[in-house]
Amino acid sequence: MSAPLLDIQNLVTEFPRRGWRNPPVQVLKGINLDVRPGETVGLVGESGSGKTTIGRAVLGLAPVTEGAVIFDGKDISHLKAAARRTVSKDIQVVFQDPYTSLNPAMTIADILSEPLVVQGMSGAKARARVSNLLDRVQLPADAAARLPREFSGGQRQRVAIARALAMEPKLIVCDEPVSALDLSTQARVLDLFLEIQEQTGVAYLFISHDLAVVRHLSHRVCVLYHGEVVEFGDAGQVTDDPSHPYTRRLLMSSPIADPVRQRHRREERRALAAAGTPNAQPEKDPHLA
Template identity: 50%
Template sequence: MSALLDIEDLVVEYPAEDHRGGPAAVLRGVSIAVQPGECLGIVGSHGAGKTTLGRAVLGQAPVASGSIRFKGRDIVALSHPQRRRLDEKIQAVFRDAHGSLDPAATVEAALTEPLRAEHVPAGAAARRVRELLNQVGVPAGAGQRLPGELSGDQRQRIAIARALTLSPELIICDDPLSALDPRAGHALLELLMEVQESTGTAYVFFSPDLAAVRRISHHIAFLEQGRITERGEGGRDIPVPRFGCEWRWPGPDPIPIAPATHQAARWQRFQQTTGRPRRHADGGGRRASGGGGGAVGSRPGARRTRPPQSRRPDGRSRRRRP
């Protein structure tokens, strides 16, 4: 089977900031291949070149050498009109869904825009929008809301729906879980897997989280300082254990706070062992220092940090007036 996306010896260079040195290479001879319907995970720390690689596939990075072939066609030197026609086949989901959505446009308008650009009738476009919202697990009423009225998880789901609008063959997922908490990120990861199984869309999934990449990917490549250093198999069919030292996703539940009775029992054992009484916050266990009614524990002549307090007849404290 021929690869859907085939990248060979890709080099991406950006000009030096001071214009005195040579160009800075961000990607150095990267070669990867993505088969139809599979997910290739790219693992790398921040600054390794993951976003640059995704931008190169989308035609948004300066390619110095190498080739990027989509369905056997080199897409590096495509003209702007040719690139626009390719957008319906290659889409992207970015880490900042709020920044990728128009804050002044409703969700329905954002999803309808690419359909209207392809001259889809209004009725068919409305049905497609309802289908997409149901597919990504967003209530149908969210179509009339603005992106700022949605949660971060819902905005990321809308970004996935917009990427699926024209039924692409490849989606670039640029660390789409980084802005979400672990529980929402895990749910979104499962959603991406369900979407891929139902649509057959191929993914290139970028993330610094190895556990998340192993969960969703069929194959993995490790990107370090602009180079592919290792390759391996993903864990798409491996269930995620709830606890474990190797897997960090979605992580164990937070440790609950011990109840008050448990804390009291700990203090009682401490007193029996050490013979020292517990010091309470009311100052009963503190040593009072003499001299002039100063603050407890203060040195003579030291600046008072708060005014002295006295007790009212009802037991409440009040500040003395100077």
């Protein structure tokens, strides 16, 4: 078994409250998870569970109060700005909103070539690379001369994916990358993620509130509840036969087309909610047993 590309060890993240007497709020409470080369780990939980904070800690955008974030064998928990810029070549991100994450005043060619030029690539090579990136995310060559507002939401997200791929990263943090898209566009973008991973071997930390989405492309799934890992294991096992009541509640919240089965699912979810969610007890990853 290969060594983890990303290894998050006992991660604790705290944010200050207003008022100097108030203790800080602890958002993450000892998170342990890993992502192997070429693997997709789905990170799922409701709003406020801490999943986005994990992604931001990996990107250096949220504090690491305790524990460590190890990437490619190096501790990147507390890097200075210059060192973080070096690491950013290998760790990229795709955000939830494909429009606000793209500069509306720049053409697609400028958006995609900017990180390449910053890293020292010549203009001619950058333009050739942009053409290759647009082809990889299945956008026409003439897209390079257009502005983000001229594209649909799904097309803008393809541009965001192309930008993340520009530096040929080893890991992409995907923060709810399809939640703002309609269902048919979601399916196409998810298939694009799978195709790109097959072609490049890039690893994904895929953050979502939807178990059905993470089941589509994840190898393993990590479930968060109130800043703690309650279940972590093979995607098929976690999404088809979850062991934790909270994971079962998440599964029951996904709608299905059959009205009779949907009613039974809704009743089961109410029963699970009435029973309450036990205190989070991290499940051991069977791959690490």
